[in-house]
Amino acid sequence: MAPIPFAIIGTNWITRDFIHHAHSTQKWQLRAIYSRSAETAETFQSSLSLPSSTADITIHTSLSALAADPSVSTIYIASPNILHFSHARQMLWAGKNVVIEKPATTTTKQLEELFKIAREKKVVLVEAFRHLHEVNFKKLKEGLSKIGHLHGATLNFCQFSSRYDAVLRGERPNVFSLEFGGGALMDLGVYCVAAAVELFGEPVSSTYFLKIIPETESDGGGMLVLRYKEGMTVSCTFSKMWDSGMGCEVWGEKGGVRVERITDIENVGFWDPRRKVREEIGGEKREGNLVEEAEVFAKLIEEEDWEGVERWERVSLGVVRITEKVRRECGLTFPGDEE
Incomplete structure (x- = not known):
């Protein structure tokens, strides 16, 4: 072809x-x-x-x-x-x-x-x-079957941006500009939200506790709390103002699954708290972090896989419903919001 x-x-x-x-x-x-x-x-x-x-x-x-x-x-x-x-x-x-x-x-x-x-x-x-198409994100999702009934999760993506220093110098880069739809939620937070929707579905409620950058009135980082049925809570922490070495974990009745970060995942660990044993359940990370999505998208197009298209449509709509709700509640207004 x-x-x-x-x-x-x-x-x-x-x-x-x-x-x-x-x-x-x-x-x-x-x-x-x-x-x-x-x-x-x-x-x-x-x-x-x-x-x-x-x-x-x-x-x-x-x-x-x-x-x-x-x-x-x-x-x-x-x-x-x-x-x-x-x-x-x-x-x-x-x-x-x-x-x-x-x-x-x-x-x-x-x-x-x-x-x-x-x-x-x-x-x-x-x-x-x-990140949703990476082999080790898929291994993370598969690993949920090992941990039984889910209790909660933490998903983190904190990565300092050199453009934050530009903000402090009085500049207004697009990534921190509300006029251009910028801010930490829309740049890094969506990775965490997309992961949550793909792993657990849409939550029943969501609240964003944010750190506003006074110079741009955009969000530089914060914590987004997603509440699910039966009391499960997922906390998403993300920032462009600071770095963090916190990993990502999902906890269940039978153990937990952990990765170092939500993108470019090198290893996936399963922890059994009863046997005090850690097991590596990840696969070999591919060279090039956009290769897997390029392969998936090519397959959707070549095979006219409308079922697959609809499957990813549901994820995208779930993400935007969450991000739009919480940013409006926090007063983060973008051009076109009222159209």
Whole structure:
């Protein structure tokens, strides 16, 4: 089967990684780059290490031209968060498959509209929660069967951002700007929320205890508490203002499962508290942390696996329902919230 001809919107590090890892699967082929600036697109293209077969790449400075480009079937979107909805909507209406970086949208209404268009056009729309496709995240999920009735969990992702220092210098980077849909919840917190939804489903209640950055009025970090039936509680701690070495754990009646972090998982440990024994239940970590999602998305597109598409749609909708609720309760307002 021929590689999937794709284009990209967004010329940043995650886009470069996706291109590289997607090409390594031999299931994808970059055919076009979109940027408002041709110079930016050309500079980005020159930074890529691509096989000679992809030398003929089209540069688009118009979204309409990209949408009308017959040489691409699929668009990978990694523009600023607040632009995801409008970019995806235009590409879906043009009949393109869309892979959209997390967070797919900032509101539930927006995401529901995108999935509705995708169904009408019979194209694939999927959100790029890369960690959910990692072999050791799947091993973590499988490990839940070993620990019996669930008591609770802690999911953590605290990673200091150099752009926080830029904020302290008086700058306003997009990742900390409410105008661009930024903040710790939308950048790192969604990893924890997506993991919780995939592992345990949607909670019955959620509360966000956040740390506001006065200079931007966005959230720099905090703890999100998810409450489930029968009293199970999942605490999600995430931040772009500080680092933390806390791992992630799930506790059950028969033991616990632990990983060092919620993404790029190296090992998965099962702890039996009665026998005082730790067992490694993880698999071999793959080279390239976007390879597994690229393989999954290619399969969805090539096989027109609508059941699989709907399965990931449920996860994405579960995540946005939680994040939208808690950020609105905390007064984190984004453009487009009232549309």
